[in-house]
Amino acid sequence: MNVIDLFAGAGGLSEGFRQEGYKVLAHVEMDKNACNTLRTREAFFYLKEQDQLEIYKQYLLKEIGRSELYKSIPSNILNKVIESEISNKSIKGIFAKIDGLLGNEKVDIIIGGPPCQAYSTAGISRDPNKMKDDPRNYFYRYYIRFLKEYNPKLFIFENVKGILTAKGGTIFESLKKSLSNAGYEMDYRVLNAKNFGVAQSRERVIIIGWRSDFHFNYPDFSNSVKSINIRELFKDLPKLHAGQKKEGQGQYLSVAKGNLKEIRDTNWDILTYHIARPNNQNDLQIYELVVDTWDKEDRGLKYNELPKDLITHKNSESFLDRYKMVQYDSCSHTIVAHISKDGHYYIHPDKKQNRSLSVREAARIQSFPDDFYFEDSRTAAFKQIGNAVPPLMAKKIARHLKAQIFN
Known part of the structure; x- marks a missing residue:
């Protein structure tokens, strides 16, 4: 048709x-x-x-x-x-x-x-x-x-x-x-x-x-x-820190299994756009606190709960969830085009990696296959992903x- x-x-x-x-x-x-x-x-x-x-x-x-x-x-x-x-x-x-x-x-x-x-x-x-x-x-x-x-x-x-x-x-x-x-x-x-x-x-x-x-x-x-959870979805991707990238052949940690095969074909072995944006030290400290709060208290950290030396926005009365973690053991909240501006609403759940989502992770959450390539830049790719229908x-x-x- x-x-x-x-x-x-x-x-x-x-x-x-x-x-x-x-x-x-x-x-x-x-x-x-x-x-x-x-x-x-x-x-x-x-x-x-x-x-x-x-x-x-x-x-x-x-x-x-x-x-x-x-x-x-x-x-x-x-x-x-x-x-x-x-x-x-x-x-x-x-x-x-x-x-x-x-x-x-x-x-x-x-x-x-x-x-x-x-x-x-x-x-x-x-x-x-x-x-x-x-x-x-x-x-x-x-x-x-x-x-x-x-x-x-x-x-x-x-x-x-x-x-x-x-x-x-x-x-x-x-x-x-x-x-x-x-x-x-x-x-x-x-x-x-x-x-x-x-x-x-x-x-x-x-x-x-x-x-x-x-x-x-x-x-x-x-x-x-039932949707695949984030832990399974990211299982085969190499670890990154803020500002790092890992691309090319031989980068996957394991073979795609189960529901992951809908995202990455078993025979596909070229990783693209596994790129994490760089962050300043202030944001990285906040990211650690956000993940810590979720891991220890099973809740999101509000902006006005941050130490005063980390609060840089004048408005601390509204938009209190401006930093948000993607949870490992469930599905993500909605990916939107604003992810092209910053990653504060899409913090990676692994505190050791301490970063926001990579482009490929965001694409996977949207269910784009790994052989799908987004053109022109990291920012353009994030915007395209956020605007897409899964x-x-x-x-x-x-x-x-x-x-x-x-x-």
């Missing part, structure tokens, strides 16, 4: 659908770093199909550059990534590019989630006008224009829970009405990634819609799968859709 991925980011949604055998025809994304990641992922899949994965491995080992990697890939594969903001000015041009990729094929499913900042709790709290005038409130209208243009059987629309209550619920009611006018029925659930085997508690609204002439019901996702969650949603369609 043919898929178009809108507002694609690094491609977490399309990664899951692809792993379930769907054919991704196009990704539309405006961020240049994410687009480079999508192109590199397309290169990975193409080379894997051609039994030429050694070229991809040479790239990861920095034996060849990105331009040389891309020379190995047909232009029609790389052109599946359409680097463009979706707007009134650009949308017809995007349609033309997709039409060129389609040929005689039709679009079966459209997936994607418009930018969520206008609906997110963090976004609303930072904006003096509570995001009421933010144009991103209405990006769903572009999504509907794609539905009208390509008339797919199904669509998957992902977003934060705030979309249900934005502007007193009027945004969501308008979305439902617009979908009905476009000829689509829909249903939604608030689903948690941890119930799909992802090592993270991450609640998101998943809207599934179907063309009115297409017989379909919202799948039953009630049979939850591929493992997407994969299991795609599996349920497929089962119902073929039944």
